[in-house]
Amino acid sequence: MIPALDISTSALVAQRLRLDTVSSNLANMTSLERDERGNMQPYQARYVVFQTDEATETKQGAVGVKVASVQNEQVEPLYRWQPAHPYAIKEGPKKGYVAYPRINMTAEMVDALVATRAYEANIGAMELSKNMAQQSLRILG
Amino acid sequence: MTPISRLPLTPPLPPTAAAQPAADAAGGQPFKNILLEALNQVNTMQSQANEAVQQLVTGGDVNPAEVLTTLQKADISFRMMLQIRNKLVQAYQEVNNIRI
Numbered sequence: 001m002i003p004a005l006d007i008s009t010s011a012l013v014a015q016r017l018r019l020d021t022v023s024s025n026l027a028n029m030t031s032l033e034r035d036e037r038g039n040m041q042p043y044q045a046r047y048v049v050f051q052t053d054e055a056t057e058t059k060q061g062a063v064g065v066k067v068a069s070v071q072n073e074q075v076e077p078l079y080r081w082q083p084a085h086p087y088a089i090k091e092g093p094k095k096g097y098v099a100y101p102r103i104n105m106t107a108e109m110v111d112a113l114v115a116t117r118a119y120e121a122n123i124g125a126m127e128l129s130k131n132m133a134q135q136s137l138r139i140l141g
Numbered sequence: 142m143t144p145i146s147r148l149p150l151t152p153p154l155p156p157t158a159a160a161q162p163a164a165d166a167a168g169g170q171p172f173k174n175i176l177l178e179a180l181n182q183v184n185t186m187q188s189q190a191n192e193a194v195q196q197l198v199t200g201g202d203v204n205p206a207e208v209l210t211t212l213q214k215a216d217i218s219f220r221m222m223l224q225i226r227n228k229l230v231q232a233y234q235e236v237n238n239i240r241i
Binding site: 001002005006008009012013016126130133134137140 | 213224
Protein backbone atom coordinates (compact mmCIF):
# COMPACT_ATOMS: atom_id res chain seq x y z
CA MET A 1 0.00 0.00 0.00
CA ILE A 2 2.76 2.39 0.89
CA PRO A 3 4.57 2.05 -2.49
CA ALA A 4 1.27 2.67 -4.26
CA LEU A 5 0.91 5.92 -2.35
CA ASP A 6 4.47 6.89 -3.28
CA ILE A 7 3.84 6.22 -6.96
CA SER A 8 0.66 8.29 -6.95
CA THR A 9 2.43 11.10 -5.13
CA SER A 10 5.17 11.20 -7.75
CA ALA A 11 2.46 11.58 -10.38
CA LEU A 12 0.87 14.45 -8.44
CA VAL A 13 4.18 16.26 -8.22
CA ALA A 14 4.88 15.74 -11.93
CA GLN A 15 1.46 16.98 -13.05
CA ARG A 16 1.77 20.00 -10.78
CA LEU A 17 5.06 20.85 -12.47
CA ARG A 18 3.44 20.43 -15.88
CA LEU A 19 0.75 22.91 -14.87
CA ASP A 20 3.49 25.27 -13.71
CA THR A 21 5.10 25.25 -17.15
CA VAL A 22 1.73 25.90 -18.79
CA SER A 23 1.23 28.87 -16.47
CA SER A 24 4.69 30.07 -17.34
CA ASN A 25 3.95 29.85 -21.06
CA LEU A 26 0.68 31.69 -20.75
CA ALA A 27 2.20 34.38 -18.56
CA ASN A 28 5.06 34.96 -20.98
CA MET A 29 3.06 35.03 -24.19
CA THR A 30 4.58 38.29 -25.30
CA SER A 31 7.79 38.50 -23.35
CA LEU A 32 11.44 38.38 -24.28
CA GLU A 33 14.25 36.71 -22.41
CA ARG A 34 17.98 37.05 -22.40
CA ASP A 35 19.85 34.11 -23.87
CA GLU A 36 23.40 33.03 -23.02
CA ARG A 37 25.01 35.52 -25.40
CA GLY A 38 23.17 38.42 -23.78
CA ASN A 39 20.82 39.12 -26.67
CA MET A 40 17.11 39.50 -26.17
CA GLN A 41 15.32 36.56 -27.72
CA PRO A 42 11.62 35.82 -27.77
CA TYR A 43 10.47 33.55 -24.95
CA GLN A 44 10.41 29.94 -26.10
CA ALA A 45 7.54 27.81 -24.86
CA ARG A 46 8.61 25.32 -22.22
CA TYR A 47 7.37 21.77 -22.05
CA VAL A 48 8.12 18.99 -19.57
CA VAL A 49 9.49 15.59 -20.43
CA PHE A 50 8.23 12.80 -18.16
CA GLN A 51 10.20 9.68 -17.44
CA THR A 52 9.74 6.61 -15.26
CA ASP A 53 11.35 7.04 -11.87
CA GLU A 54 13.41 4.03 -10.83
CA ALA A 55 13.62 5.36 -7.26
CA THR A 56 9.97 4.44 -6.68
CA GLU A 57 10.12 1.06 -8.44
CA THR A 58 8.52 -1.83 -6.58
CA LYS A 59 9.62 -5.45 -6.78
CA GLN A 60 6.83 -6.27 -9.22
CA GLY A 61 7.87 -3.53 -11.63
CA ALA A 62 5.39 -0.75 -10.83
CA VAL A 63 7.16 2.59 -11.24
CA GLY A 64 6.42 6.20 -10.51
CA VAL A 65 7.06 9.18 -12.75
CA LYS A 66 9.52 12.02 -12.59
CA VAL A 67 10.18 15.10 -14.66
CA ALA A 68 13.30 14.27 -16.66
CA SER A 69 13.81 17.78 -18.00
CA VAL A 70 12.08 20.99 -19.01
CA GLN A 71 12.77 21.61 -22.69
CA ASN A 72 12.34 24.70 -24.80
CA GLU A 73 10.41 24.51 -27.98
CA GLN A 74 12.15 25.80 -31.07
CA VAL A 75 9.56 27.54 -33.19
CA GLU A 76 9.68 30.41 -35.59
CA PRO A 77 8.95 33.63 -33.68
CA LEU A 78 6.17 36.03 -34.54
CA TYR A 79 7.44 39.24 -36.14
CA ARG A 80 5.81 42.61 -35.56
CA TRP A 81 6.72 45.79 -37.33
CA GLN A 82 7.94 48.13 -34.58
CA PRO A 83 10.97 50.07 -35.85
CA ALA A 84 11.02 52.34 -32.78
CA HIS A 85 11.18 49.44 -30.35
CA PRO A 86 14.50 49.25 -28.44
CA TYR A 87 14.84 45.54 -29.30
CA ALA A 88 13.95 45.79 -32.98
CA ILE A 89 16.22 43.86 -35.31
CA LYS A 90 18.93 46.20 -36.52
CA GLU A 91 19.97 44.70 -39.84
CA GLY A 92 19.08 41.94 -42.25
CA PRO A 93 15.88 41.11 -44.07
CA LYS A 94 13.84 41.54 -40.87
CA LYS A 95 15.11 45.01 -40.09
CA GLY A 96 12.65 46.99 -37.98
CA TYR A 97 10.72 43.95 -36.82
CA VAL A 98 10.56 42.74 -33.22
CA ALA A 99 10.49 38.97 -32.62
CA TYR A 100 7.73 37.83 -30.26
CA PRO A 101 7.06 34.32 -28.97
CA ARG A 102 4.64 32.18 -30.89
CA ILE A 103 2.63 30.45 -28.17
CA ASN A 104 -0.48 28.51 -29.10
CA MET A 105 -2.91 29.49 -26.37
CA THR A 106 -5.45 26.77 -27.23
CA ALA A 107 -2.85 24.04 -27.04
CA GLU A 108 -1.61 25.35 -23.70
CA MET A 109 -5.11 25.44 -22.22
CA VAL A 110 -5.80 21.89 -23.38
CA ASP A 111 -2.52 20.82 -21.83
CA ALA A 112 -3.54 22.46 -18.57
CA LEU A 113 -6.86 20.60 -18.70
CA VAL A 114 -5.09 17.28 -19.27
CA ALA A 115 -2.76 17.97 -16.36
CA THR A 116 -5.73 18.78 -14.09
CA ARG A 117 -7.61 15.64 -15.05
CA ALA A 118 -4.51 13.51 -14.58
CA TYR A 119 -4.06 15.07 -11.13
CA GLU A 120 -7.65 14.17 -10.23
CA ALA A 121 -7.24 10.65 -11.55
CA ASN A 122 -4.18 10.12 -9.41
CA ILE A 123 -5.96 11.44 -6.34
CA GLY A 124 -8.70 8.91 -7.10
CA ALA A 125 -6.10 6.15 -7.26
CA MET A 126 -4.73 7.26 -3.91
CA GLU A 127 -8.19 7.13 -2.37
CA LEU A 128 -8.60 3.59 -3.59
CA SER A 129 -5.25 2.57 -2.09
CA LYS A 130 -6.21 4.22 1.17
CA ASN A 131 -9.57 2.41 1.23
CA MET A 132 -7.87 -0.87 0.56
CA ALA A 133 -5.47 -0.31 3.45
CA GLN A 134 -8.29 0.53 5.80
CA GLN A 135 -10.34 -2.46 4.68
CA SER A 136 -7.42 -4.78 5.30
CA LEU A 137 -7.43 -3.68 8.94
CA ARG A 138 -10.70 -5.56 9.18
CA ILE A 139 -8.70 -8.77 9.04
CA LEU A 140 -7.75 -8.10 12.64
CA GLY A 141 -11.29 -7.20 13.54
CA MET B 142 0.92 -29.29 25.75
CA THR B 143 2.15 -27.45 22.70
CA PRO B 144 4.01 -24.20 23.42
CA ILE B 145 2.24 -20.97 22.55
CA SER B 146 3.70 -19.75 19.27
CA ARG B 147 4.70 -16.17 18.56
CA LEU B 148 1.99 -14.04 16.99
CA PRO B 149 2.65 -13.42 13.28
CA LEU B 150 3.60 -9.79 12.86
CA THR B 151 4.63 -9.58 9.20
CA PRO B 152 1.36 -8.97 7.30
CA PRO B 153 -0.12 -5.97 9.14
CA LEU B 154 3.09 -3.97 9.66
CA PRO B 155 4.32 -1.40 7.12
CA PRO B 156 6.57 -3.01 4.50
CA THR B 157 9.74 -1.49 5.96
CA ALA B 158 9.14 -3.29 9.23
CA ALA B 159 8.03 -6.53 7.60
CA ALA B 160 11.43 -7.71 6.34
CA GLN B 161 13.22 -7.34 9.69
CA PRO B 162 10.89 -9.36 11.94
CA ALA B 163 10.57 -12.12 9.34
CA ALA B 164 14.33 -12.52 9.23
CA ASP B 165 14.80 -12.37 12.99
CA ALA B 166 11.91 -14.60 14.01
CA ALA B 167 13.85 -17.58 12.77
CA GLY B 168 16.94 -16.31 14.61
CA GLY B 169 15.05 -16.17 17.90
CA GLN B 170 15.16 -12.44 18.65
CA PRO B 171 13.04 -11.63 21.70
CA PHE B 172 9.49 -10.66 20.85
CA LYS B 173 9.90 -7.45 22.81
CA ASN B 174 12.67 -6.23 20.48
CA ILE B 175 10.60 -6.85 17.37
CA LEU B 176 7.76 -4.87 18.85
CA LEU B 177 10.01 -2.01 19.92
CA GLU B 178 11.55 -1.79 16.44
CA ALA B 179 8.13 -1.57 14.85
CA LEU B 180 7.11 1.12 17.32
CA ASN B 181 10.26 3.07 16.51
CA GLN B 182 9.50 2.99 12.82
CA VAL B 183 5.95 4.17 13.35
CA ASN B 184 7.29 6.94 15.55
CA THR B 185 9.76 7.96 12.83
CA MET B 186 6.95 8.22 10.30
CA GLN B 187 4.91 10.34 12.71
CA SER B 188 7.79 12.74 13.30
CA GLN B 189 8.45 12.98 9.55
CA ALA B 190 4.82 13.90 9.06
CA ASN B 191 5.07 16.52 11.81
CA GLU B 192 8.12 18.07 10.22
CA ALA B 193 6.55 18.13 6.78
CA VAL B 194 3.40 19.85 8.06
CA GLN B 195 5.47 22.41 9.90
CA GLN B 196 7.43 23.20 6.75
CA LEU B 197 4.25 23.53 4.76
CA VAL B 198 2.47 25.94 7.10
CA THR B 199 5.54 28.13 7.52
CA GLY B 200 5.75 28.52 3.77
CA GLY B 201 8.73 26.27 3.10
CA ASP B 202 9.69 24.83 -0.26
CA VAL B 203 7.68 21.63 0.04
CA ASN B 204 5.06 20.15 -2.23
CA PRO B 205 1.60 19.99 -0.60
CA ALA B 206 0.88 16.62 -2.23
CA GLU B 207 3.97 15.10 -0.65
CA VAL B 208 3.09 16.49 2.78
CA LEU B 209 -0.40 15.06 2.62
CA THR B 210 0.92 11.69 1.50
CA THR B 211 3.41 11.62 4.40
CA LEU B 212 0.52 12.34 6.75
CA GLN B 213 -1.56 9.58 5.23
CA LYS B 214 1.27 7.04 5.47
CA ALA B 215 1.83 7.90 9.12
CA ASP B 216 -1.90 7.52 9.70
CA ILE B 217 -2.07 4.10 8.04
CA SER B 218 0.93 2.73 9.91
CA PHE B 219 -0.39 4.08 13.21
CA ARG B 220 -3.77 2.45 12.72
CA MET B 221 -2.15 -0.85 11.85
CA MET B 222 -0.01 -0.66 14.97
CA LEU B 223 -3.11 0.12 17.01
CA GLN B 224 -4.87 -2.95 15.69
CA ILE B 225 -1.85 -5.10 16.49
CA ARG B 226 -1.81 -3.70 20.02
CA ASN B 227 -5.49 -4.55 20.40
CA LYS B 228 -4.84 -8.08 19.26
CA LEU B 229 -1.93 -8.49 21.66
CA VAL B 230 -3.92 -7.15 24.58
CA GLN B 231 -6.75 -9.51 23.67
CA ALA B 232 -4.36 -12.46 23.60
CA TYR B 233 -2.88 -11.44 26.94
CA GLN B 234 -6.32 -11.22 28.51
CA GLU B 235 -7.24 -14.62 27.18
CA VAL B 236 -4.09 -16.07 28.67
CA ASN B 237 -4.93 -14.36 31.95
CA ASN B 238 -8.35 -15.95 31.99
CA ILE B 239 -6.97 -19.46 31.86
CA ARG B 240 -8.10 -21.05 35.06
CA ILE B 241 -5.42 -22.99 36.78
